[in-house]
Amino acid sequence: MTNLQTFLSESVLYQKQIIFENYSADNNDYSTPDRFNEKTFEYYCCHEDKNTTFKLDVGEVGRYSYSRIPEEYFNGEHLDFTFNAIGKCQSCNKFSVYFLLNVTSDKPISDIISMHEVNLFTDRSNIDVDGANIIIQKAGVFPEVSVKINKQVLKFFSREMSTFYYKGVKCINDNYGVGALAYFRRIIENELLKIIEEIRDLPDSDKTMIQKLLDEHSANPSVSTIYTHIIEYMPNSLKILGHNPIKLLYNQTSEGLHSYTENESKERAQEIRMLLEFVIIRINEEKSIVKDIKEIIKNLKS
Ligand SMILES: [Zn+2]
Known part of the structure; x- marks a missing residue:
């Protein structure tokens, strides 16, 4: 080309x-x-x-x-x-x-x-x-470039966060980096604990330990160890990046928004978007595998 x-x-x-x-x-x-x-x-x-x-x-x-x-x-x-x-x-x-x-x-x-x-x-x-x-x-x-959105991701979020996600993707398309990053950071701030709860409920997760991390966190929300430690207890499919995706997402909310240029903000927003989609799609895959196996077992029994 x-x-x-x-x-x-x-x-x-x-x-x-x-x-x-x-x-x-x-x-x-x-x-x-x-x-x-x-x-x-x-x-x-x-x-x-x-x-x-x-x-x-x-x-x-x-x-x-x-x-x-x-x-x-x-x-x-x-x-x-x-x-x-x-x-x-x-x-x-x-x-x-x-x-x-x-x-x-x-x-x-x-x-x-x-x-x-x-x-x-x-x-x-x-x-x-x-x-x-x-x-x-x-x-x-x-016509305006249509905002292509992953439906699984949209379903995963609350209504308000779905709107933010849509607006964030649209900002990326329109080259408004700072705006896009602001939306994606709000999503992480609002949804990261929900994502951890979803991971807790996956069959290959260590439910007890993740619940313990969640309890510790709700007792003292300022402590961020939950985001570091969760990697030990989650399914392998979420570990294949070689990095802890939850910690990577959390890190995005801890740095000042104004320290980035428009372009840096856009790149960050794109990275967050990809990471979020990776995590949510993996969670859904893990869930659907269990659903399929449950179906098989049901059929075998009948
Ligand atoms: Zn045509």
Whole structure:
């Protein structure tokens, strides 16, 4: 996949991505909107409910051919333009995604498109274009990227926490890292003890010892040893990470929220989301194995 394909398929709103490195006048991909015309990428087709190949259509701007990059695509000497592009599903031809794309260069670039024409134009032709990167971001997407949520996880939480979980995932999609982290931390603060109780009730857990930890904790909630010690008493399927997932989750609530940048917050939120889903899916698996075996035993007896 090219950088542009990865960008179109995966990047969330306002997430900047380099699509072209070391720009030069003779090697000038993406310097005008028409250069995005007919680029293909993978995307989710709502009509077919699966990923298909999409093709970009940038409309009228795609019909011009330039000898120089027009002034309107510059902000000072930096490339900076925003344009609409429609991605059409090539499989069903019924579904389209609408992007508003913003393209910039991180250094000044020349407006000369071909070095053969350098002699024809004097201004800008002297600008050293070495090393400029072309950067793109989505300034708008319609329809909105749907928030895909694991149903098992949603069911596991209380109504209020399900809403937080949904909002947290949506913040990740919209690239609001700090917001996402805040939601996921609230979920851990509210649900971690419930998760421990669920683990206690699994057949391969040491019920007595986990209950003891829970009793100690309710007698003195400020002591956090429960999160460290639970690993000794839980089923192997929850230990396969080589780390204690409960302690990892707990640790996320103990550090200051404001010590992270937007990006660090987003990464943390994504890690918490994955860990939470891992734990909840494992708990459900352990439960369903027992249910299946109970069924078998019932059938054998009858
Ligand atoms: Zn389609």
